Amino acid sequence: MSGKHFKGQEVSCCIKYFIFGFNILFWLLGVAFLGIGLWAWSEKGVLSNISSITDLGGFDPVWLFLVVGGVMFILGFAGCIGALRENTLLLKFFSVFLGIIFFLELTAGVLAFVFKDWIKDQLNFFINNNIRAYRDDIDLQNLIDFTQEYWECCGAFGADDWNLNMYFNCTDTNPSREKCGVPFSCCTKDPAEDVINRQCGYDVRAKSDAEQKMFIHLKGCVPQFERWLHDNLTVVAGIFIGIALLQIFGICLAQNLVSDIEAVRASCFRNFLFTLPWFAMVSL
Known part of the structure; x- marks a missing residue:
């Protein structure tokens, strides 16, 4: 005992x-x-x-x-x-x-x-809401740039989502130098470049789709996230x-x-x- x-x-x-x-x-x-x-x-x-x-x-x-x-x-x-x-x-x-x-x-x-479709819509809403506030908070800005660089995407469903941001929209009344542009994190990277060109997205959305494809990623982050999730489903x-x-x-x-x-x-x-x-x- x-x-x-x-x-x-x-x-x-x-x-x-x-x-x-x-x-x-x-x-x-x-x-x-x-x-x-x-x-x-x-x-x-x-x-x-x-x-x-x-x-x-x-x-x-x-x-x-x-x-x-x-x-x-x-x-x-x-x-x-x-x-x-x-x-x-x-x-x-x-x-x-x-x-x-x-x-x-x-x-x-x-x-x-x-509710996959609802989650997709909420993710789209979340990303677009943060696109509007891209310049308001440095941590948010770094998070969006990291996301777009990692998944090689631009915007929620495409580069034109950056029209939601007051600095990047293409309206005639926009006085910003970044008008009709996208953040540098949307740009395709040249392996030969050691220094990041933070002005690579300037005026890029004023070009045709064929020309845009040479400079920036055209796919949105929501589809790219879905693709990444599907490819890494076992790991996740x-x-x-x-x-x-x-x-x-x-x-x-x-x-x-x-x-x-x-x-x-x-x-x-x-x-x-x-x-x-x-x-x-x-x-x-």
């Missing part, structure tokens, strides 16, 4: 420190993401003027760092302290919170598969399955540790009740 009890304590101890070590990495990563997000906001002056958050016309990529960092910080903190201090409340919070995230990810995956599915299994593993470990802690406490309480009459008799 004592051997089995010792073995159970040993397994519980291993689970405890495994959860602690596993979550401290996430906690540190969460702190790093939060630090990067707050630093980026301070560089843009957002922290000194909080009302400027609502002034951004498009999506601020810093929100990704803040949201992901905040979630990782909360989960890592609850998992670390819960395992180290054997706090069942924090461990239950950790497992429930992780379960909610897993459920939301699963729901999002199912909805994305069922493997990553999501790996993340899901990791989350399920964390939930199971946390629940196992909670069960062990509650079992030990219940055993101690029973032993106390059993020995209480003997103490009473001895004191008499």
Whole structure:
């Protein structure tokens, strides 16, 4: 009996420190993401003027760092302290919170598969909305440029989507030097060029389609993203399955540790009740 009890304590101890070590990495990563997000906001002056958050016309990529960092910080903190201090409340919070995230990810995956056309329309709306705000935020600008360079695309469904931007539209009243142009990230790259020509997209949409093809990518980012997703479906599915299994593993470990802690406490309480009459008799 004592051997089995010792073995159970040993397994519980291993689970405890495994959860602690596993979550401290996430906690540190969460702190790093939060630090990067707050630093980026301070560089843009957002922290000194909080009302400027609502002034951004498009999506601020810093929100990704803040949201992901905040979630990782909360989960890592609850998992670390819960395992180290054997706090069942924090461990239950950790497992429930992780379960909610897993459920939301699963729901999002199912909805994305069922409502593919709606997701496509929303992605188009998202990209076009950020095209309008391209010059409003440097982080957003860098994100759009990275996307267009990586997928060799221009706009949501084509280069003419840049008419939505006040600096690039082709209207006669547009005084901008970038009129009828596109950002440099739309341009086809010459391997021989070491320096990026940031004016390569100037006046390019004033040319014919045949001429445009020589200078810029004509395919939109939504079709290119669909193509990339189709070509890398196995890798993407493997990553999501790996993340899901990791989350399920964390939930199971946390629940196992909670069960062990509650079992030990219940055993101690029973032993106390059993020995209480003997103490009473001895004191008499």
